[in-house]
Amino acid sequence: MEILKNKKVLQDFIERQKEMGKRIGFAPTMGALHEGHLSLYKAARQENDLVISSIFVNPTQFNNPEDLEKYPRDTQRDLDILEKSGLVDAVYLPQVEDIYPEKTESKKYNYDGLEDEMEGKSRPGHFDGVGTVVEELFNQVKPNNAYFGEKDFQQLAIIKKMTEKKQLPITITGVPIYRAENGLALSSRNQRLTEERRNDSRIIYETLLKAKEWFKTLAISDIKEKVGTIFDNKHNMELEYFLIADEKTLKETGQKENGNSYRAFIVVNVDGVRLIDNMHLD
Incomplete structure (x- = not known):
């Protein structure tokens, strides 16, 4: 596994691979790697000659400087995980200067309103930061295919939209959420929870499963009420939001329409750790 420590080294490497006609699969990360990240590389391995990872904690997508400071960083651990996996x-x-050669600031993007829903309402500018770093990484790595987890479904939709609008010759693939045995979606943030609280947090996945079942027979307003009741009785767990949205527009819906695809989205704060999850609804 080659370690490319700056933009010049990367560019020389990519040029050699392109000359050999290799198809490149790429999945960028902010480190703190876990099995969810490895599932991206397993998907990439099946469709490409070469698989590339990146590790970069992007400062422009953090609204809160404290969150940036707290974000777990252990590059050697991450490199050991990737080396051991044999997937990369x-x-x-x-x-930072490889990504932001002048100022460490985001470009402005228009994602046709996708950025104004859900996470965008509470994190202004967040998706400009995501777009900026992903576009720059795409321009440097020049992948044929790129892979992102469906756990951050809104981010996935936004990256697809950015790629389409910029007419980048890259296929974006969403990879299903990788879950712990108890159903909790794997996330770097889970490291900040005690084992007991991680176990308690299985209620998030269980709630989504119930919502999926309720969606077949109940009105959306009734589903939301039932979900709210579940978390009313949970100590040290605060339901930030639960909503059902159109998968294409990400706009919250209050009524089902034939022919549309819907997804449930949930955010729960557990001992101050913000956990997000989602599930496709039939």
Whole structure:
């Protein structure tokens, strides 16, 4: 596994691979790697000659400087995980100046309103930061295919929209959520929970399963009320939001329409740790 420590080293590496006609699969990360990340590389391995990872904690997508400071960083641990997995051929470790050569600030993007829903309402500018770093990484790595987890479904939709609008020759693939045995969606944030609280948090997945079942027979307003009741009785757990949205527009819906695809989205704060999850509804 090659470790590419700056933009120049990466560019030389990519040029050699392109000359050999290799198809490149890429999944960028902010580190704190877990099995969910590895599932991206397993998907990439099946469709590409070469698989590249990147590790970069992007400062422009954090609204709260404290969150940026708290974000777990252990590059050597991450490299050991990738090496042991045998799934990745090269890892790009850019410095801030490789991504932001002038000012560490985001470009402005228009995602046709996708950025104004859900996470965008509470994190202004967040998706400009995501778009900026992903577009720059795409321009540097030049992948044929890129892979992102469906746990951050809104982010996935926004990256697809950015790729389409910028006419980048890259296929974006969403990879199903990787879950712990108790159903909790794997996330770097889970490391901040005690084992007991991680176990308690299985209620998030169980609630989504119930919502999926209720969706077949109940009105959306009734489903939301039932979900709210579940969390009314949970100590140290605060339901930030639960909603059902159209999968294409991400706009919250109050009524089902034939022919549309819907997804349930949930955010729960557990001992101050913000956990997000979602599930497709039939």
